[in-house]
Amino acid sequence: xxxxxxxxxxxxxxxxxxxxxxxxxxxxxxxxxxxxxxxxxxxxxxxxxxxxxxxxxxxxxxxxxxxxxxxxxxxxxxxxxxxxxxxxxxxxxxxxxxxxxxxxxxxxxxxxxxxxxxxxxxxxxxxxxxxxxxxxxxxxxxxxxxxxxxxxxxxxxxxxxxxxxxxxxxxxxxxxxxxxxxxxxxxxxxxxxxxxxxxxxxxxxxxxxxxxxxxxxxxxxxxxxxxxxxxxxxxxxxxxxxxxxxxxxxxxxxxxxxxxxxxxxxxxxxxxxxxxxxxxxxxxxxxxxxxxxxxxxxxxxxxxxxxxxxxxxxxxxxxxxxxxxxxxxxxxxxxxxxxxxxxxxxxxxxxxxxxxxxxxxxxxxxx
Amino acid sequence: xxxxxxxxxxxxxxxxxxxxxxxxxxxxxxxxxxxxxxxxxxxxxxxxxxxxxxxxxxxxxxxxxxxxxxxxxxxxxxxxxxxxxxxxxxxxxxxxxxxxxxxxxxxxxxxxxxxxxxxxxxxxxxxxxxxxxxxxxxxxxxxxxxxxxxxxxxxxxxxxxxxxxxxxxxxxxxxxxxxxxxxxxxxxxxxxxxxxxxxxxxxxxxxxxxxxxxxxxxxxxxxxxxxxxxxxxxxxxxxxxxxxxxxxxxxxxxxxxxxxxxxxxxxxxxxxxxxxxxxxxxxxxxxxxxxxxxxxxxxxxxxxxxxxxxxxxxxxxxxxxxxxxxxxxxxxxxxxxxxxxxxxxxxxxxxxxxxxxxxxxxxxxxxxxxxxxxxxxxxxxxxxxxxxxxxxxxxxxxxxxxxxxxxxxxxxxxxxxxxxxxxxxxxxxxxxxxxxxxxxxxxxxxxxxxxxxxxxxxxxxxxxxxxxxxxxxxxxxxxxxxxxxxxxxxxxxxxxxxxxxxxxxxxxxxxxxxxxxxxxxxxxxxxxxxxxxxxxxxxxxxxxxxxxxxxxxxxxxxxxxxxxxxxxxxxxxxxxxxxxxx
Numbered sequence: 001x002x003x004x005x006x007x008x009x010x011x012x013x014x015x016x017x018x019x020x021x022x023x024x025x026x027x028x029x030x031x032x033x034x035x036x037x038x039x040x041x042x043x044x045x046x047x048x049x050x051x052x053x054x055x056x057x058x059x060x061x062x063x064x065x066x067x068x069x070x071x072x073x074x075x076x077x078x079x080x081x082x083x084x085x086x087x088x089x090x091x092x093x094x095x096x097x098x099x100x101x102x103x104x105x106x107x108x109x110x111x112x113x114x115x116x117x118x119x120x121x122x123x124x125x126x127x128x129x130x131x132x133x134x135x136x137x138x139x140x141x142x143x144x145x146x147x148x149x150x151x152x153x154x155x156x157x158x159x160x161x162x163x164x165x166x167x168x169x170x171x172x173x174x175x176x177x178x179x180x181x182x183x184x185x186x187x188x189x190x191x192x193x194x195x196x197x198x199x200x201x202x203x204x205x206x207x208x209x210x211x212x213x214x215x216x217x218x219x220x221x222x223x224x225x226x227x228x229x230x231x232x233x234x235x236x237x238x239x240x241x242x243x244x245x246x247x248x249x250x251x252x253x254x255x256x257x258x259x260x261x262x263x264x265x266x267x268x269x270x271x272x273x274x275x276x277x278x279x280x281x282x283x284x285x286x287x288x289x290x291x292x293x294x295x296x297x298x299x300x301x302x303x304x305x306x307x308x309x310x311x312x313x314x315x316x317x318x319x320x321x322x323x324x325x326x327x328x329x330x331x332x333x334x335x336x337x338x339x340x341x342x343x344x345x346x347x348x349x350x351x352x353x354x355x356x357x358x359x360x361x362x363x364x365x366x367x
Numbered sequence: 368x369x370x371x372x373x374x375x376x377x378x379x380x381x382x383x384x385x386x387x388x389x390x391x392x393x394x395x396x397x398x399x400x401x402x403x404x405x406x407x408x409x410x411x412x413x414x415x416x417x418x419x420x421x422x423x424x425x426x427x428x429x430x431x432x433x434x435x436x437x438x439x440x441x442x443x444x445x446x447x448x449x450x451x452x453x454x455x456x457x458x459x460x461x462x463x464x465x466x467x468x469x470x471x472x473x474x475x476x477x478x479x480x481x482x483x484x485x486x487x488x489x490x491x492x493x494x495x496x497x498x499x500x501x502x503x504x505x506x507x508x509x510x511x512x513x514x515x516x517x518x519x520x521x522x523x524x525x526x527x528x529x530x531x532x533x534x535x536x537x538x539x540x541x542x543x544x545x546x547x548x549x550x551x552x553x554x555x556x557x558x559x560x561x562x563x564x565x566x567x568x569x570x571x572x573x574x575x576x577x578x579x580x581x582x583x584x585x586x587x588x589x590x591x592x593x594x595x596x597x598x599x600x601x602x603x604x605x606x607x608x609x610x611x612x613x614x615x616x617x618x619x620x621x622x623x624x625x626x627x628x629x630x631x632x633x634x635x636x637x638x639x640x641x642x643x644x645x646x647x648x649x650x651x652x653x654x655x656x657x658x659x660x661x662x663x664x665x666x667x668x669x670x671x672x673x674x675x676x677x678x679x680x681x682x683x684x685x686x687x688x689x690x691x692x693x694x695x696x697x698x699x700x701x702x703x704x705x706x707x708x709x710x711x712x713x714x715x716x717x718x719x720x721x722x723x724x725x726x727x728x729x730x731x732x733x734x735x736x737x738x739x740x741x742x743x744x745x746x747x748x749x750x751x752x753x754x755x756x757x758x759x760x761x762x763x764x765x766x767x768x769x770x771x772x773x774x775x776x777x778x779x780x781x782x783x784x785x786x787x788x789x790x791x792x793x794x795x796x797x798x799x800x801x802x803x804x805x806x807x808x809x810x811x812x813x814x815x816x817x818x819x820x821x822x823x824x825x826x827x828x829x830x831x832x833x834x835x836x837x838x839x840x841x842x843x844x845x846x847x848x849x850x851x852x853x854x855x856x857x858x859x860x861x862x863x864x865x866x867x868x869x870x871x872x873x874x875x876x877x878x879x880x881x882x883x884x885x886x887x888x889x890x891x892x893x894x895x896x897x898x899x900x901x902x903x904x905x906x907x908x909x910x911x912x913x914x915x916x917x918x919x920x921x922x923x924x925x926x927x928x929x930x931x932x933x934x935x936x937x938x939x940x941x942x943x944x945x946x947x948x949x
Contacts, residue, residue: 060848080851081860093849097867106863107853158854 009033009069010194011057011162016066018052026052028218030066034196034211036161039188041197043205044215045241053215054164054198059083070162081110086155086163086193090170092147094139100126100150101135107158125157126150128187145176152184156191163188165197169204181208202242206230214238230289235276236364239287246290246333252282252363260363261305262286264328270305271358276365283366290322290336292360295346297353306355309333311346321345327354450927453920456698459690461577462505463492467694475688480681486670487636490530491601494629495608497524499579499616511915512700512709513689519680526677531632531668538631541661544654545631552622554651555606557592561649564593564603571607579616587614589621594649598642601633638662701921725905725922732902733929735820736884742824743831743880744873751835751872755842769832777826781893784822788812788894814896822894827883831876838872874941882930902926 011034018027027049034040042050055061056068059080067074075083094103101122108118126132129149139147148168155163165184169177185208188195199205205212206226213223214237221241222234233239236247250264252274260274262284272286297306312331313324320336323346327333335354337343346352406415460467465488473481496502506520544550556563568590575583589610596603609630610621617624638659644652674681692710693700700710707723708715717723750769754762772780787793790809798804812818842865850860888903895904902922909919937943 058848058852060851079857080848081854081856083852084854085852087849087852089845089849091843091845093843093845095846095850095864106850106855110853110855110859154853164852 010036010038010071011196012067012069013053013057014067014069016053016056016063016068018049018056018061019064025064026218027056027063030218030220032213032220032223034194036194037189037192039185039195039197039208039210041199041205041209041212042215043199043202043212043241046200048215049218050198050213050215051166054166054196057196058085058087058164084158084160084162086158086160088151088155088163088165088168090167092139092151092168094147094150094154096139098138099135100131100137100139100142103139103150104135104154104157107154111158121157125153128156129153129183144172145180148172148180149183152187156187156193160193162194162196165195167199168197169199169201177204184208206242214241216241232275233287233362233364236285236287236367239285239362239364244290244334244336246288246293246327246335247285247367248288248328248330248333249366250284250286252277252280252284254280259358260284262363264307266328268305268307268328270307270355270361272361272363273359275362277363284363285365285367286361286363288356288361290334291320292356293335293354294356295335295337295344295352295354297355300355300357304355304358306353309352309354311348311350311352313348314346325352325354449916449920450924451920452916453701453924454697454699455917456693456700457577457696458505458508459693460696462496462501463489463690463694464574464577465489466492467690470687470691470694473687473691475684475691480671480684481687483669483671485687486674486681489674490527490632490670491605491629493523493527494605494627495575495612496578497527498612498627499575501578507914508917509689509693511704511918512693513685515680516686516689519678519686523674523677523681526673528628530670530673531628531635534635534662534665534668535628535631537661537665538635538658541658542654544651545658546625548623548625550651550654551606551626551630552589554649554655555591555595555603555610556589557595558650561595562593563590564596565590567591567596567603568607568611571604571611575608575611581616583611583615585615587611587621589614592649594647598644598647599634599637601636602630603633605630605633632668634658635662635665635668639665639667701917702925704918705921705925725902728900728902728905729925729929731816732885732926735816735823735899735901736881738820739823739827739884740831740877740881742820743828744877746824747828747831747835747876748869748873751832751839752869754832754836755839756844766836769829772826773829777889778893780826781822781890784818784825784894785813788818788821813894814899816895816899818894818896819891819899819901822890823884823887826890827880830879830883834875834879835869835872838875839869842868870941874937878934878937881933885930886926 011032013030013032016027016030017025019025030049030053032053042053044050052061056063059075059078063076068076070083070085094100095106098106104122104125105118108121113121122135123132126135129152131146131149131153134142134146134150139150142150151168155165168184169180172180181204184197197205197208206229209226211223211225212229214221214229216237222229222238224232229238230243233242239245240247248264248270250262250270253261253263253269255261255274255277258273260272260277262270262272264270270286272284277284294300297304300306307327309325309327311323312326315322315324319339321339321343323335323337324331325333325335404412406412408415466485469485469488470481473485493502496505502520502524503517506517509520510517539545572583575581587610589607591603591607596607606626609624609627613619613621613624638655639662642659644656644659647655671681680686698710699715703709703715705725707718707726709718750765754765754769757765785792789795790811790813792813794812795804795809799806799809804810812821846864846868847860850864851857855863885901886903887901888907891899891901892904892907895901903926906919906922906926909915909922934943
């Protein structure tokens with residue numbers, strides 16, 4: 001069992017801690033293992049420790065405590081240039097005094113690869129990112145998207161098994177960013193490289209990754225596939241951070257197997273699925289996605305609990321309607337309904353009843 | 368390897384600025400077909416735009432105007448004047464206009480000293496010059512070219528009053544009127560209501576203005592008579608000059624002053640030269656005829672002998688060759704002098720070996736500036752690197768240490784080096800104490816090149832560090848990290864990635880330090896001794912001690928040209944665009 005796990009984990013963090021000033025820990029007890037070929041995204045707000053983790057893996061920061069393993073070997077004391085890890089930087093870090101081809105040729109030169117071999121590899125890498133015609137240009141003569149491709153090609157040209165990307169799409173506009181997301185994941189999967197990708201953009205994380213590690217406060221809050229993360233967040237932070245989310249505060253009234261009855265602060269009762277609550281009387285935050293809220297309470301069945309709501313605002317967004325409601329004393333409760341032919345358009349001031357299936361609403365830790 | 372089938376890089380990109388430019392261009396071309404583009408009110412667009420921008424331009428100009436005027440007046444103008452001095456040589460022809468004209472055709476190789484005509488011209492020039500006290504200046508000027516000329520002009524200036532003394536005495540013995548100022552005045556004006564010759568007066572006015580640099584404007588209460596100035600041309604000319612000088616320089620009344628000896632000498636020359644007095648019936652006609660008759664028996668004035676008697680130098684060909692060589696208004700003499708050459712009979716030739724100094728000084732200045740520049744790079748680069756890579760707090764502290772020399776007087780710093788480096792100084796004492804150096808053989812580290820290089824490197828170091836630092840602080844650390852992640856060792860990452868990007872800072876610092884060093888004066892003056900001085904020390908010597916401003920200007924011009932040429936070469940090789948100060 002231990003054997004298989006070891007060979008399975010291509011990259012592993014074991015009880016890693018990091019402190020810059022000797023007083024506070026930026027990374028607290030990080031444990032992570034990822035198999036070969038996985039595309040893992042580290043997602044979190046700024047200051048959550050994700051970039052520090054990446055820099056420790058690349059070798060630019062040293063771990064204060066714990067071990068970092070690459071292919072089963074501890075790399076704590078290996079200098080960055082011997083780790084053989086490709087890296088794409090936030091602002092590309094293309095060498096401005098070298099042409100595109102020279103930039104790509106640089107990692108091959110320092111590895112003392114022969115000239116003809118080098119040219120061939122550079123050409124192949126440029127073709128791979130469809131920039132074959134741009135070898136003679138200077139980075140400053142390229143657009144942001146083109147520079148991004150070159151940075152990617154440079155990180156891949158020496159055929160590393162592990163590639164790190166530090167918010168590589170942060171400087172691009174939205175349209176180009178979406179396009180590049182698609183290209184990067186395609187490339188990573190086709191080449192079978194293991195990728196660690198750092199971002200604070202949750203859409204990017206969800207669309208690109210095999211697994212997402214959500215960082216907050218120096219810890220991984222949850223590490224799971226995007227759909228799991230979205231639909232079954234382990235705690236309030238993840239629920240809040242990933243996607244749009246409605247939260248209501250309350251107290252657990254009773255727990256029956258997979259069903260918890262929650263008394264909201266204004267006294268109303270509602271059903272939820274207990275996640276990290278264990279006994280009645282505990283404070284809880286219940287979390288429900290806007291698209292899982294049902295306005296037609298007849299669909300929910302006789303026994304379901306419902307809440308009274310008043311429509312505060314109706315926003316037409318084309319494919320969906322976004323309606324803001326006043327629920328349980330809060331006026332930021334959002335619901336999303338599909339713009340289908342039979343959908344009712346709610347009017348502000350209208351009094352309605354809302355409810356949901358218990359499995360869609362998660363009772364999490366109190367914030 | 369995969370091929371991405373999606374849109375290509377071009378289509379994936381947002382519209383570029385070039386697109387907008389093309390669009391604007393095609394729009395413009397469309398407009399061109401119907402003549403120039405017009406603004407909404409029908410005026411051509413260009414004019415309309417120029418009008419809109421004019422106010423802005425005027426405002427900008429107003430803002431810089433005070434500085435511009437200040438710089439023009441206090442900096443550019445003196446420099447231009449100084450450069451002009453390096454070729455200007457009007458003093459010779461201004462002071463001795465007639466003599467230089469007369470000596471022009473003289474052939475120094477073929478003949479003895481010039482003939483009587485040249486000396487007669489020299490007399491009239493010299494007399495006026497000595498009255499105006501300009502002959503000593505000319506002597507000083509010509510002394511740069513030939514030593515001894517200064518004292519020669521001085522003594523001649525004293526003696527020139529006595530030339531023709533015997534003839535003048537004879538004239539005055541003949542009739543007292545020749546000592547009477549009123550008689551002279553009446554004679555030279557031609558009496559009441561005579562036609563005046565104001566052309567002669569104006570010519571003399573211009574001549575005096577040229578000589579002294581004053582304008583000699585104003586009414587002098589005298590106009591030479593037309594008849595008398597035709598009859599006695601030399602007398603009239605000399606009297607007109609005398610009158611101008613008396614009225615304007617001495618602020619006396621012309622009619623109340625006895626004329627110069629030169630006027631009387633002029634009269635003697637005119638009368639002996641056979642002036643035809645038969646038809647003359649103006650004032651003093653009788654006296655003139657009597658004088659002419661008397662002078663027939665008097666010997667002619669021999670100017671050549673008189674000059675040689677005043678100073679033997681006037682008989683020498685060398686003197687006259689010098690005067691002849693430097694009589695043109697512009698001369699290359701200063702420049703030739705500045706490159707250890709001199710004007711000879713057959714053009715320029717090198718000075719004797721033991722008089723050569725300037726080429727060697729220029730070479731030394733260039734060489735030492737290069738050494739100083741190189742040592743500044745070597746010492747400054749690591750500091751600038753450290754500065755730009757330290758955390759802000761420590762960097763600020765280090766920056767203060769770098770800037771500290773700026774806040775200390777230059778003289779204090781230079782003197783401190785004197786204390787440190789001299790033979791009885793701190794460093795020698797320590798080395799003797801440590802036993803590294805024998806007490807009898809203390810190291811000579813000051814008053815030579817070594818001392819100058821050490822002190823100037825120290826003084827100019829901040830000028831190297833600051834531009835380097837400002838360039839280095841703009842190099843993001845991500846570049847070196849990227850290089851390291853791509854497999855480069857620390858040294859390779861530095862040398863292949865960091866260093867090339869810091870070169871503009873080295874360039875900027877080098878230009879700054881080199882140009883400052885090449886013209887440095889105070890430090891080499893104090894610690895340079897004889898082997899460590901720069902060309903600027905020599906320039907300062909000529910400005911303040913030898914007062915040979917022409918040579919100083921020529922040396923300065925050469926220095927300026929050298930700097931400009933180096934700057935141009937630097938631009939060709941490195942490219943001035945690559946120089947960044949931040």
